[in-house]
Amino acid sequence: MERHALAILEQNNLWNWRDTKQNQALGNQGAKFQVATPKLLYFLIVESQRLGGELLDHFWRQLGTCDEKLKGNIESLKQEDFVSAQTSFDALFRGLDPKNVNFNPVLDMAVEYFTHLGVVFMNPGGRKSGTSTEFSVSEVVNEETDKLLQQVNKEGDFGKRKQELLKALSFRRDGDFCLLTGVEFMHSKKKPGFYPALAHIIPNSVHGKPDTLKCIAMFAGPAASDEVMHHLNNIGNVMNMELNAHTSYDNFHWGIEAKEEGGEVKYFFRTVPTNPGIRGPVFITLRDGEEIQFGKGPEGKKLNNGPTPRLCNLQLAVARVLKLSGAADIILEWKDLADDDGYYRPFIASEEFCDMLDAKLFLSGRAVVV
Template sequence: MERHALAILEQNDLCNWRDTKQIQASGKQGGTFRAITPKLLYYLIEESQKFGGDVLDQFWEQLGACDDKLKENIEGLKQENFVSAQKSFEALFRGLDPKNVNFKPVLDMAAERLTVVNATVMNPGRRKSGTSTAFSVSEVVNEETDKLLQRVNEEGDFGKRKQELLKALSFKRDGNFCLLTDQAFRPFNKRGLLPTLAHIIPNSVHGKPDTLKCIAMFAGAAAVDEVVHHLNNIGNVMNMQHDAHSSYDNLEWGIEAKEEGGEVKYIFRLVPTDPGIRGMGIITLRDDDEIRFGRGPEGKKLGNGPLPNICNLQLAVARVLKMSGAADIILEWKDHADDDGLYRLFIASEEFCDMLDAKLFLSGRAVVA
């Protein structure tokens, strides 16, 4: 059923989503969302399948909810081998005119996934962990690693001092410079740059059951357990130069982690991938270059880098948002945000608006902290 779904969604003009062109032409935000819905679902399914997630099953379930005849045809489609997008389309809509099908259940599903999956890589305007700390990293960076780990645990999930402790641990794991630009950091170099602590998955997902449920559907229950357990710890952070962090926030690149010879290799990936092309700005790495984590004095003790599954989850979601065109919509929300950072534009469903009204805060022009 995966090949049937991807082929139909890839040839999205076959479905002629109801009123899409007319609404889009009117300039309404809802039309913009509906226009990208097939692509969004395509990439959600494609990336979710790599993790063994359930997005594919949910897609067919919600599509069947659009019409009883459609539900019947889906059961028949399960018995047919994939031949072509056209054949899959004809079997799916046998006895139906797509123009007369109300695709609201599918649109609502896509809207919810966009909202909640987006929260997986979107940094809110107000950090629960707090960037204002009672001391600077220079006060703790020379402490023994075991002492730092103890103090991190004592701070709890979101202690206000925890971020500087994690910065210090990241120095001990990876070294005193930006892994993307090779620029030295303070306090080790008086002329160095101030480090920015980046969370691979933002700790804003803490306490958000809808987001965690969506992660489970996208990537499986094990992914949720790993995210929750390591959300605000060394396995989910790295130090970056501000410029590199900004481009990371804008979904320009991500980290692919893969096992080679029993060890994890971290790969710099542009989004979408473009092997051999250099990263933006002052990033010195090219797509497919290795990011050499673990070069600090305690690299091995601290895991030699962030957790591989967390890196791959963030990269997968970034690809979904960027390649479907959803990232452009997100940036448009940001441009139209109220002073309080709350995005109030109508997208596709009442459920979607409810989520926005429940204060989905977004900051900067960013995705990932």
């Protein structure tokens, strides 16, 4: 059913996502989301299938609730081999006019993932892991690894010293330089040079969001959701980066692909979208497809030689979905609007979505729905 779903979603001009009157009322922002919706669902399914998720089944279930006749056609479509996009579309809407079908359940599905994956993952700040100063890692960098790990556990999820401890552990695992740019890090602000920015593979903004964890479980499988909960603010979900590399990572310009080769995990730098051989943005020296040398520090093996593979692949998949569908551009534009004057005036698909935006999207805490 994957090929049927993808082919049907490619026929986005035939879907009656909203009527003309609604489009006029929604304005430019609503029109942009309307255009992005079929692409968003398309790439969600593509990446979910790669990760072993169940989003494809979720899509068909939601589509089946749109019309009783449609539900029957879906069951018939399951018995038919894929021939062409038009054949799949005709079989799905046999005896129906798409213009008369209420697709709100499918649109609501897109809104859910847009909000609970897209908005959350593109707001990486979330709750900060500690309140220590940026360079205080110099105070703990010489402590033994076992002692650092014990202190990390004592700090809980968001203890005051958690960030500096994780930075120190990242040095132990990967070495004293940025794996993306090659620059050597300074441990003290008293010396000129480059200082480490602790990056979370999966952003801390996921913390305390059960709806996001539910979406992750559907998108990438229950094991992915479990590993996010277990590793979110621990050594398996962090790495030290040069600040510009960190910023480009947060903006989904690149990601990390983890693959098992020869009985060991290897990590590869991937631009988003993938463009083999192309060099990364800003100061990054790696090219798409080149290996990232995790685990070369003095305690690399003890600290699992790198971040948790499933988390790397989850972040990369979400980045690809948002960038390739155009949803990332919409979120970035909204963030820019909120930053401009402190107020954000959304024109979007439904009251439900406006409610979610009110709670999740207004990153500065100052935006008001008007």
